[in-house]
Amino acid sequence: MTATTDDGSPQLNPHQPHPARMYDYFLNGKDHHVVDAAAAEQVLTFYPQAKAAAQANRRFMQRAVGQLAQSGLRQFLDIGTGIPTEPNLHQIAQGVIPDARVVYVDNDPIVLRHAEALLNSRPEGRTEYVQADVRHPEAILDAAREVLDFDEPVGLSLVALLHFIDDAQDPRRLVHDLLAPLAPGSHLVLSHGTADVDPETMARVMEVYRSGGVTVQLRTRDEIAAFFEELVLLDPGLALAGDWHRPVDTPESDDVQVPLYVGIARKQ
Template identity: 45%
Template sequence: MNPASNGGVFDPSTPNAARMYDYFLGGKDNLPVDRAAAEQVLKLVPEIPVGIRENRAFLCRAVRFLAEQGVRQFLDIGAGLPTQRNVHQVAAEYAPGSRTVYVDNDPQVLTHARALLQDSPQVLVAEGDLRRPEEILHDHEVRAHLDFDRPIAVLLLAIVHFIPDAEDPRGIVARLRDGLAPGSHLALSHVAVDERPQAAPAVERVYNRASAQFVARMSGEIAPFFDGLDLAEPGMVNLHEWRPDIPVVAPVLETVGSYFLCGVGRVR
């Protein structure tokens, strides 16, 4: 998602947050300007690619967990460019027949996703902006694809840190939560700057030039996003600590640090 989308005008001279994310993942859907901006960020926070890969791994484990809880509907907001092991692929592996909606407001993301997923009847790609959650919840195509009287899993992965405080991110998340049936879940991941707050202003400046305002938050500012939810064990933790498939070894802990938090909560 690019919260400051330019209304569909493609500008190859402006870095794009979704394409920067793709570059961090080792993808090919990025431009020289994206790579240059991403390299600036890497000089400040060189472990970002590890965190991005851990975020994708968390996505897979979270979707598997949600499928085990009986969830068969997934709403991925700020989905970004399609890559390997997307939500619908993981859901189909653990819960065949599941339905997925990908929402983004970036025209390039939407075009690419629709081209790749046009032959996937269980998947819908919809235009929407996290800053206007009611428009997503009441979109007629979304509601035709998902049954809002039944549990839905909403995924907000690496997206809320692009919503400034002035736009009330806590209220946005709460309105999404309140629009879901009991038994629904919300999965969220968010960069935290507890360990390296001094790097945050420079990272924010790079993303501001990419028309995607990055907001540096401490862990204490992230915890309230889970208010009103019953957090699944182990609660809000670092990505690599959330139900890992294998024990996390010390070198990984030293590399990743405590800067990318996540959790999965159940709607009461």
């Protein structure tokens, strides 16, 4: 997500750090500017685990999509895509199911510039990119129907997105509206930032983002669990990212408390 104008359209200030580019920096990517690196380094001075947190979030997405594809899920709607980082969601899904279909959605003009990287689908499958805002679910769903069959299960991915939506914008309603038309057997894949682990440090991190004009609202475990109401959480339930199906060979360097709750749930 990026800062927006009064009418909800995205705006981009090249002189301010941008969350998508800062995330790219934390992932050791190349699609960021000096201002983004400076803000990210500011975060790292008091929260040196920021890179580990970004990488843990990315690993969660990869594991979650791989797990769902292995279970037979063939369609994915990824909202809040961000700057492409390989392997992208469609590469994970189509690595298991070559004819899987994926719709990527973001309102960020930075992501639009890189969208071509999201469209290199296997010939058997299909990927599309939609420029749209999660705060307008009807527009997203209308566009997604051009690619996805809503009579069959869909994996709805909201990874590291909803903490950029404050309560005034009613994120629980947005999630409900996005899930409502999806077929039974669809799944919600969600990760969300929290201050439960280290409130003081996370308050300082959020101040860096807010100083760049970005709306951020971290939530407690109970508040995040509310996004899964009326859904069935898959094992191991709602967990911190570092604890969610933690591989036995996880490097010791990853042994940090990541301030991010993650989970997958199935629509009945």
